[in-house]
Each structure stands twice: as structure tokens, then as C-alpha cells.
Amino acid sequence: MAIQVRRVARALGAVVEGLDLRQELPESDIEQLGKLLVEHQVLFFRDQPVTPQQQARFAARFGTLHIHPIYPVLPELPEIMLIDTHPGFLPDNDNWHTDVTFSTTPPLAGILAAKQLPATGGDTLWSSSSALYESLSEPMKRFLEGLTAQHSVAKSFPAERWANDPATKARYERAVAKHPPVTHPVVRTHPVSGRKGLFVNEGFTTHIHELSPGESQAVLAFLFAQAGRPELTVRWNWKVNDIAFWDNRVTQHYAIADYLPERRTMHRATVNGDKPY
Numbered sequence: 579m580a581i582q583v584r585r586v587a588r589a590l591g592a593v594v595e596g597l598d599l600r601q602e603l604p605e606s607d608i609e610q611l612g613k614l615l616v617e618h619q620v621l622f623f624r625d626q627p628v629t630p631q632q633q634a635r636f637a638a639r640f641g642t643l644h645i646h647p648i649y650p651v652l653p654e655l656p657e658i659m660l661i662d663t664h665p666g667f668l669p670d671n672d673n674w675h676t677d678v679t680f681s682t683t684p685p686l687a688g689i690l691a692a693k694q695l696p697a698t699g700g701d702t703l704w705s706s707s708s709a710l711y712e713s714l715s716e717p718m719k720r721f722l723e724g725l726t727a728q729h730s731v732a733k734s735f736p737a738e739r740w741a742n743d744p745a746t747k748a749r750y751e752r753a754v755a756k757h758p759p760v761t762h763p764v765v766r767t768h769p770v771s772g773r774k775g776l777f778v779n780e781g782f783t784t785h786i787h788e789l790s791p792g793e794s795q796a797v798l799a800f801l802f803a804q805a806g807r808p809e810l811t812v813r814w815n816w817k818v819n820d821i822a823f824w825d826n827r828v829t830q831h832y833a834i835a836d837y838l839p840e841r842r843t844m845h846r847a848t849v850n851g852d853k854p855y
């Protein structure tokens with residue numbers, strides 16, 4: 579069955595049909611998906627009841643897999659991150675962020691599978707960082723070009739949240755020790771498309787090195803606010819067994835936390851990426 583693609587928003591996002599992600603796909607399908615990912619930035623698949631093993635196997639076709647150093651992972655398969663949110667484990671992804679930019683080599687992609695959903699709510703939005711960059715004025719683009727910013731794990735992962743029990747606290751402290759703040763370019767060139775995109779995010783970016791503290795704060799506040807402009811986003815209303823596959827090099831996302839006290843459970847596989855330039 580041929581792959582069918584339907585664009586769902588102007589800035590980014592496409593629904594892909596005609597694939598069963600539980601199967602070992604031929605290399606030609608993987609190549610086509612890789613191209614579609616770069617073109618559409620986030621791909622959505624319906625009716626994909628993958629096991630964690632099948633999800634990890636699919637993700638591993640695109641690169642080596644990342645194991646999150648802080649967030650819960652499946653004990654039997656640590657390449658699958660568990661986002662199981664409820665009144666006892668509150669959601670913390672309701673802010674615009676790009677995953678794991680506290681690493682020198684942030685992920686290439688995230689692959690998220692919906693396992694249990696609230697009756698209503700719990701949508702996720704993605705925002706195109708290339709569309710954002712392209713929407714800026716030419717003088718603003720020139721100003722940002724060549725600037726670098728610091729990204730810090732502690733900004734999105736505050737120590738208080740990860741101090742509930744000794745094992746979680748010890749794991750958190752090891753992660754923070756292993757991940758000192760890193761520097762990335764403010765404007766990133768996509769390694770495949772060559773398109774430029776803004777590469778700062780409210781989740782992890784703390785300051786722009788070349789600016790004074792006040793200037794950095796003002797410029798970052800402006801840039802952070804841009805991600806949420808509706809024109810730059812796509813919003814996904816999940817059904818159980820949906821999968822979203824995003825290019826983490828050129829997008830930010832925001833998981834709406836409007837469903838408590840209901841429970842929402844997601845599994846994420848994360849493909850390792852390269853050093854941004």
C-alpha cells in the first residue's frame with residue numbers, strides 16, 4: 579500500500595497513512611519517512627498499537643536511541659520514556675520547548691505514542707522554528723545571526739521535583755553533574771534542508787552570551803513568545819494509538835495540561851542527533 583500524506587496546517591504537520599509501524603518496514607519506506615519528516619517537521623499516524631519494543635525498533639531505524647537521564651523510563655526498555663501524568667505525577671511539559679537541548683547533541687527526533695488519554699483535553703502543539711525565523715524582520719535576523727545561547731537542564735528540571743525518593747534524587751543529581759550548561763547557536767541551520775531556524779526555547783535556554791543580562795532577558799522573552807503564535811503551530815487532538823514523529827532540530831512543542839485529575843499516559847522514543855551549527 580502506497581504511503582499517503584495529507585498536510586494539516588500551513589506551517590508544519592502532516593498525517594501519514596498506509597503504514598503499519600508494528601512491522602519491520604523496508605528501507606525505502608524509512609527513507610521516504612525521513613524525507614517527509616524534514617519536509618513537514620511533524621508527522622502524525624493513526625491506529626498504531628505498537629508495543630514498546632516495536633516503537634523502539636521503528637525509532638532505531640533513524641539513529642541511535644537516547645535514554646532520558648531524569649524522566650521515568652520503562653524498566654524493561656529504558657529507550658522508552660514514560661510520561662504517565664495524573665494527580666500523583668503532575669505534567670510539566672506545558673511550556674514551549676525543544677527536547678533535551680541541555681545536551682551538546684540534542685535529539686534529532688521524538689516519537690510519541692498515546693497509550694491512555696483523558697476524555698477531553700491533553701492536546702499537544704508543535705511550532706515550526708524555521709517558520710518562526712522566516713517570519714522575523716531582516717534586521718532582526720541579522721542581529722540574531724552569530725549569537726550563541728546557554729541551555730541548562732535545571733531550568734526545566736528543578737531539583738525540588740526530582741527529590742521525592744532517594745533513588746530519583748540520586749539519578750537526578752548524577753544527570754545534573756553529567757550535563758553542565760551547554761552553548762548552542764541562536765540560529766541553527768538544518769543539516770538536511772539547509773533551512774535556518776530559531777534554536778532557543780523557553781524550556782532550557784537561560785541567556786544569550788553576547789548580550790548584557792537585561793538585553794538577553796528582553797530578547798529571549800520576545801523570541802520565546804513567538805513560538806506560540808497560532809500561525810506557526812499545529813495542534814494535535816490525540817486518539818489512543820496515535821503516534822507523532824517530530825523533527826526536534828526545527829520544532830518546539832507544548833503539551834496542554836488541562837485534564838487533571840484524569841490520567842494521560844504516553845511513551846516516547848528519542849533519536850539521537852548531532853551538534854547544532
Ligand SMILES: O=C(O)CCC(=O)C(=O)O
Pocket residue numbers: 661671677688690701702831832833844846
Ligand atoms: O505528552 C506530550 O504530549 C508531549 C510531552 C513532551 O514534551 C515530550 O514527549 O517530549
Ligand SMILES: [Fe+2]
Pocket residue numbers: 671675676677831
Ligand atoms: Fe518534550
